[in-house]
Amino acid sequence: MQLYQVDSDTSTKITSTYLKQFRKCPDNSAYDLDTWRTTLWSKALGDKYSYLSKKIYERWLYLRYHYLGLTIETKNMLIELRKKYLIGLISNGPSKAQWEKINQLNLSNYFDVILVSGDLPWEKPEPKIFYEACRLIGSLPHNCIMVGDKLETDILGGIEAGLAGTVWLPISDKTRLTPDDPKPGYTIKRITDLMTFLKRRPDGPELEDSCSNASDGS
Known part of the structure; x- marks a missing residue:
């Protein structure tokens, strides 16, 4: 925001306020996405800067998808995987906000089935949303695996749905399991390690058997 002569401390406070409200309510059925988010920014900016x-918002939206995009390595991996497997995507969140993300990133080019919880009566970790994905793909749960970064939704849901396996990709500060966490079958350090997991026995480099030491995931 320094482009608009807003000092660093004030910018940080404004951005924090916006993100808190955005995460609490990423869309509002009474407004289109642009109007709702602009309203949130206006409130966060306060009377002094609301004219900005x-x-x-336009700058934030540009940067959001600039940094959120799939890497070329991830795109190539998904293209290769689809030559042999059917791939589904399950996303928790409000319908409009999630589909904007899906469309902006052109994810339909890389997945055979995409489910958004906002369109359905369930969300992860509810097993029924996993069963629905399996049904649409045309496969039974025991022939599918779940790959995800959130233990409490992706991994727990995959376990409770009785999928063939769960693979955890920790991308937050949390990289180790606690005794109370759902236990993934395997942990990978990079999404592209998934190719190793599927092509070979899961003892390749940097692929960790999470069940060998449930206390720390290694």
């Missing part, structure tokens, strides 16, 4: 809300 449209410009700040």
